[in-house]
Amino acid sequence: MSGYLFQGVTLGENEVSLRVQDGRIARISAAPLDPLPGEQIHQGGRITAPFAEPHVHLDAALLGARAPNKSGTLREGIANWSRLRAELTVEDVRARALETLEMYASHGTLRVRTHVDTGSLLAVETLIDLKTEALERGIELQVVAFPQEGILRAPGRQAQWEAAVALGCDAVGGIPHFERTAEEGWQSVRMAFDLAEKHGVMVDFHCDESDDPGARNLEVVCAETLDRGFAGRVVAGHCTALHSYPNPHAAKVIELVAESGVQVVANPLDNVVLQGRYDSYPRRRGLTRVDELWAAGALVGIGHDSVQDPWYRLGTADMLDPAYMLLHLGQLTSDAEMRRIFFCLSGDNHLAFGGPPELVEGARAQLLWWEDLDPVEILRARPVPLTLR
Numbered sequence: 359m360s361g362y363l364f365q366g367v368t369l370g371e372n373e374v375s376l377r378v379q380d381g382r383i384a385r386i387s388a389a390p391l392d393p394l395p396g397e398q399i400h401q402g403g404r405i406t407a408p409f410a411e412p413h414v415h416l417d418a419a420l421l422g423a424r425a426p427n428k429s430g431t432l433r434e435g436i437a438n439w440s441r442l443r444a445e446l447t448v449e450d451v452r453a454r455a456l457e458t459l460e461m462y463a464s465h466g467t468l469r470v471r472t473h474v475d476t477g478s479l480l481a482v483e484t485l486i487d488l489k490t491e492a493l494e495r496g497i498e499l500q501v502v503a504f505p506q507e508g509i510l511r512a513p514g515r516q517a518q519w520e521a522a523v524a525l526g527c528d529a530v531g532g533i534p535h536f537e538r539t540a541e542e543g544w545q546s547v548r549m550a551f552d553l554a555e556k557h558g559v560m561v562d563f564h565c566d567e568s569d570d571p572g573a574r575n576l577e578v579v580c581a582e583t584l585d586r587g588f589a590g591r592v593v594a595g596h597c598t599a600l601h602s603y604p605n606p607h608a609a610k611v612i613e614l615v616a617e618s619g620v621q622v623v624a625n626p627l628d629n630v631v632l633q634g635r636y637d638s639y640p641r642r643r644g645l646t647r648v649d650e651l652w653a654a655g656a657l658v659g660i661g662h663d664s665v666q667d668p669w670y671r672l673g674t675a676d677m678l679d680p681a682y683m684l685l686h687l688g689q690l691t692s693d694a695e696m697r698r699i700f701f702c703l704s705g706d707n708h709l710a711f712g713g714p715p716e717l718v719e720g721a722r723a724q725l726l727w728w729e730d731l732d733p734v735e736i737l738r739a740r741p742v743p744l745t746l747r
């Protein structure tokens with residue numbers, strides 16, 4: 359690898375010069391550094407940690423054109439996927455996952471957490487096997503055992519979900535709002551924690567991905583997290599029902615989310631398309647309450663969710679796209695809010711990976727260089743960063 363010299367670049371709050379040699383950050387200096395022979399030099403701009411993707415489905419990625427979602431609903435997406443799932447092969451899953459991971463890396467994302475439907479143990483095993491090769495490409499991959507069709511709705515599903523976790527997943531998934539009854543949803547949440555405790559892994563739910571103001575799984579996830587000491591190891595994805603809760607109940611649950619240390623991952627691209635489908639007008643946006651979660655001190659992440667899959671065909675694997683959508687849908691357009699959204703991608707999005715990599719002397723040079731300094735301009739133009747991996 360040739361060397362890089364970034365002169366007068368902004369790193370955090372400071373303007374520095376930063377040298378990369380042999381894949382490591384060799385020097386960070388307040389004063390300009392003299393170039394070395396053969397070094398690639400970049401002037402100005404901003405350096406950040408790589409982006410992290412906390413929520414995608416690599417097993418279904420790039421399949422959207424094979425089964426277009428005519429109604430646009432989550433339910434049709436699930437039905438189309440279950441037909442495609444039966445035809446999966448190792449080669450097919452592997453090729454699409456690698457292609458999608460490279461799409462992520464080409465846009466500066468070097469950590470990816472994928473959910474994988476435990477309805478196909480072939481897909482689970484294939485993606486777990488891919489972790490080593492991904493790492494060799496500079497991409498850290500985590501796999502969540504996700505029971506797309508629930509664990510209590512039909513015989514056999516629980517056993518497949520448990521078998522998937524035993525194959526070596528990083529986290530136990532769940533979909534409590536999709537179980538048959540509210541009680542079975544809550545039961546599935548507790549079963550997921552039990553299984554995570556048994557295997558010493560994390561928990562990551564698709565949680566209340568619905569417009570139903572009566573969906574009540576998020577509070578159960580938070581209570582279990584508190585009671586079992588799981589803070590920092592639990593993600594609740596979507597949480598779109600929170601959008602539609604009566605305000606007094608939303609306030610109570612948001613307080614609980616903050617207290618429990620559960621991270622809520624918003625997936626604005628999918629949810630603005632999938633939610634609100636039972637509304638006439640006014641039509642709800644189906645996005646969780648990011649502004650109120652932030653105000654309460656809760657952890658929020660931003661997920662892409664779908665890269666051209668049966669639920670949403672337009673994914674690009676560029677994390678700036680869900681960020682751009684989030685700031686619009688959430689009306690998070692003050693300078694401070696837009697900056698917070700941008701830095702979430704290289705900051706709080708890394709929670710499941712133990713926090714963002716530190717950019718200090720001696721550290722591996724996994725970093726992004728942005729020609730533009732201004733996060734708002736980066737969100738507007740969505741350029742491709744120089745990515746060192």
Ligand SMILES: [Zn+2]
Pocket residue numbers: 413414415473564595663
């Ligand atoms: Zn998802």
